[in-house]
Amino acid sequence: MIDRRKLLLGGAALALSGCKVFDSATANDSALRRLFASHEGLTRATQRALIGDSPAPEFTESDIRQGQRPNGSINPDGAAYRQMADTAFREYRLTVTGLVEAPVTLSLSDLTALPARTQITRHDCVEGWSCIAKWQGVPLGTVLNLAKPKVTARYAVFHCFDAIERNLSGEVFYYESIDLIDAWHPQTILAYRMNDAPLPVANGAPLRLRVERQLGYKMAKYVHTIELTDTLATLGAGKGSYWADRGYEWYAGI
Amino acid sequence: MPQGPLVYRQRLTTRITHWIWAVCLFFLMLTGLQIFNAFPSLHVGQESGFDYDNAIFAIGAREVGGEVQGITRILGAEFDTTGVLGVSQGEVRAFPAAVTIPSKTSLATGRVIHFFFAWVLVITLALWLIASALNGHLRQLVPTLADLRALPRDLKDHARLRFHHGASYNVLQKLAYASVLFLALPLMILTGLSMSPGFNAVAPWLLDVFGGRQTARTIHFLTMLALVGFFAVHIAMILLAGPLNEMRSILTGWYRTDGGKND
Numbered sequence: 147m148i149d150r151r152k153l154l155l156g157g158a159a160l161a162l163s164g165c166k167v168f169d170s171a172t173a174n175d176s177a178l179r180r181l182f183a184s185h186e187g188l189t190r191a192t193q194r195a196l197i198g199d200s201p202a203p204e205f206t207e208s209d210i211r212q213g214q215r216p217n218g219s220i221n222p223d224g225a226a227y228r229q230m231a232d233t234a235f236r237e238y239r240l241t242v243t244g245l246v247e248a249p250v251t252l253s254l255s256d257l258t259a260l261p262a263r264t265q266i267t268r269h270d271c272v273e274g275w276s277c278i279a280k281w282q283g284v285p286l287g288t289v290l291n292l293a294k295p296k297v298t299a300r301y302a303v304f305h306c307f308d309a310i311e312r313n314l315s316g317e318v319f320y321y322e323s324i325d326l327i328d329a330w331h332p333q334t335i336l337a338y339r340m341n342d343a344p345l346p347v348a349n350g351a352p353l354r355l356r357v358e359r360q361l362g363y364k365m366a367k368y369v370h371t372i373e374l375t376d377t378l379a380t381l382g383a384g385k386g387s388y389w390a391d392r393g394y395e396w397y398a399g400i
Numbered sequence: 401m402p403q404g405p406l407v408y409r410q411r412l413t414t415r416i417t418h419w420i421w422a423v424c425l426f427f428l429m430l431t432g433l434q435i436f437n438a439f440p441s442l443h444v445g446q447e448s449g450f451d452y453d454n455a456i457f458a459i460g461a462r463e464v465g466g467e468v469q470g471i472t473r474i475l476g477a478e479f480d481t482t483g484v485l486g487v488s489q490g491e492v493r494a495f496p497a498a499v500t501i502p503s504k505t506s507l508a509t510g511r512v513i514h515f516f517f518a519w520v521l522v523i524t525l526a527l528w529l530i531a532s533a534l535n536g537h538l539r540q541l542v543p544t545l546a547d548l549r550a551l552p553r554d555l556k557d558h559a560r561l562r563f564h565h566g567a568s569y570n571v572l573q574k575l576a577y578a579s580v581l582f583l584a585l586p587l588m589i590l591t592g593l594s595m596s597p598g599f600n601a602v603a604p605w606l607l608d609v610f611g612g613r614q615t616a617r618t619i620h621f622l623t624m625l626a627l628v629g630f631f632a633v634h635i636a637m638i639l640l641a642g643p644l645n646e647m648r649s650i651l652t653g654w655y656r657t658d659g660g661k662n663d
Contacts, residue, residue, distance in 0.1 A: 166497075166503045168501050168502060168503075169502045169503055169504070172501070172502045172506075172509045172512075172513065179509075179512070181516070182512045182513045182516040183512050183516075184516070185512065185515040185516045185518075185519050186512075186515075188519055189515060189519075193596075193598040193599065193602070196599075196602045197598060197601050197602050200601045200602060201601060202597060202600060202601050203600055203601070203604045203607060205446070209446060211447070211449070211451070211452060212447075212449065212450055212451035212452060213450075213451060215450050268446060268447060268597075268613065270595075270597050270613065271439070272438070272507065272511075273438040273439040273507065274435065274436070274438055274439035274448075274617065275439050275447075275448040275450075275614075276446065276447040276448055276613050276614055277447050277448070277450070278446060278447050358597070358601075359597050359598050359600075359601045360597055360598065361597060389508075392508060393506070393508030393509060393512065394507075394508045394511070395511070395512075398597075399596060399597060399598025399599070400515060400595075400597075400598060400599070
């Protein structure tokens with residue numbers, strides 16, 4: 147009985163000390179952290195095996211009960227961006243570059259002239275909340291086709307106007323990437339309208355990505371350049387996105 | 401204390417999976433609270449209401465006369481939970497550092513550990529289910545007709561803390577273990593999957609079953625509370641029924657029975 151009591155007291159002491167005992171094991175560079183993070187490969191392979199090109203659920207007009215909650219950057223303050231925003235983004239240009247046969251530059255009116263897709267979908271933030279909104283834009287595949295991707299291209303990288311972080315070495319502009327499986331999915335669009343109005347600045351004006359089968363942080367806002375590439379190693383810290391470089395999953399289907 | 405013969409009651413697969421699941425649930429719960437802290441409210445429906453209110457539970461903080469108070473709201477009723485929920489150790493956070501992994505706020509780390517142990521749980525539970533269906537262990541967990549007839553007497557005996565130490569589980573044990581293994585854990589896994597935007601594309605019908613992603617998240621949390629309740633009763637029963645004998649049986653498989661009439 148005494149041993150049992152000691153065990154219980156030990157357990158209680160452990161509980162009272164908080165969960166600090168597990169903190170060192172979870173540092174970004176520890177072997178244990180890498181073991182835990184190995185779930186991502188399994189999650190991605192499993193979802194990809196099951197998912198095919200099945201669409202994310204779509205909703206109806208009556209499901210839109212509120213505005214789309216903005217998150218992350220909501221008002222980029224770079225001078226060039228501010229000037230564009232003040233002139234209704236008439237000077238805005240989207241560049242498609244990298245591993246393509248024919249790099250293209252498109253204005254907002256070029257983009258709106260292309261066949262559009264409209265979808266009412268649920269936006270899921272990694273924090274846990276969800277919000278339903280109507281998105282209208284041009285399928286990413288349509289835009290990529292204009293630039294004729296090379297066969298070696300594997301990822302689409304999105305470069306954005308918003309400085310998400312400022313540190314001693316300067317500004318870090320938001321960057322994100324998806325593979326070409328998601329890039330060619332029919333629901334993956336470059337949205338320029340939201341809830342029947344031009345995309346607001348808080349939600350990523352003039353152009354943001356929608357990747358409906360993944361979490362919100364994949365859906366880069368304020369996109370100015372799409373770069374096709376065969377590796378993510380040279381981007382940021384090498385994990386493929388601003389948040390992936392900070393410990394989040396690059397594949398955010400869960 | 402039981403004085404009868406030792407019987408081999410828990411086979412090796414039961415003992416191993418028991419401890420794997422204990423570890424999994426420990427990490428899943430504490431990383432789950434870390435994840436919850438990133439958006440500390442529970443809602444009913446497809447989405448979380450910001451311009452309207454569909455929350456049934458929320459933990460927050462507000463300043464009252466220069467002091468920050470922790471506030472917990474359940475179905476519209478507010479409670480001051482300063483020191484535990486909302487505000488703890490001078491920090492504004494929903495669940496306190498003592499019950500989250502990691503102790504500091506890190507959604508990314510919480511998620512990575514949560515999904516790792518979710519996979520361990522899903523894989524071991526699936527293997528165990530197949531093995532148990534084949535080796536007959538499942539039948540030991542499902543109450544028989546005779547068990548159910550003995551239910552009132554068993555309830556009365558438990559209430560009087562008169563425990564019988566038999567070679568097989570009593571009806572309350574069977575009901576408790578079967579509820580966890582066949583109801584609570586599958587419900588946890590399915591509501592968890594309902595929160596995955598990727599899995600929503602695979603099985604959109606799950607959202608209809610649970611009434612939307614945010615309701616699924618709420619059920620996920622409530623089922624966690626039910627599992628905590630099971631854990632509390634489980635530990636209390638072990639302490640009351642003879643901790644050494646109970647621990648021996650879940651470590652070595654051997655359990656001392658009453659002998660005589662109680663099989």
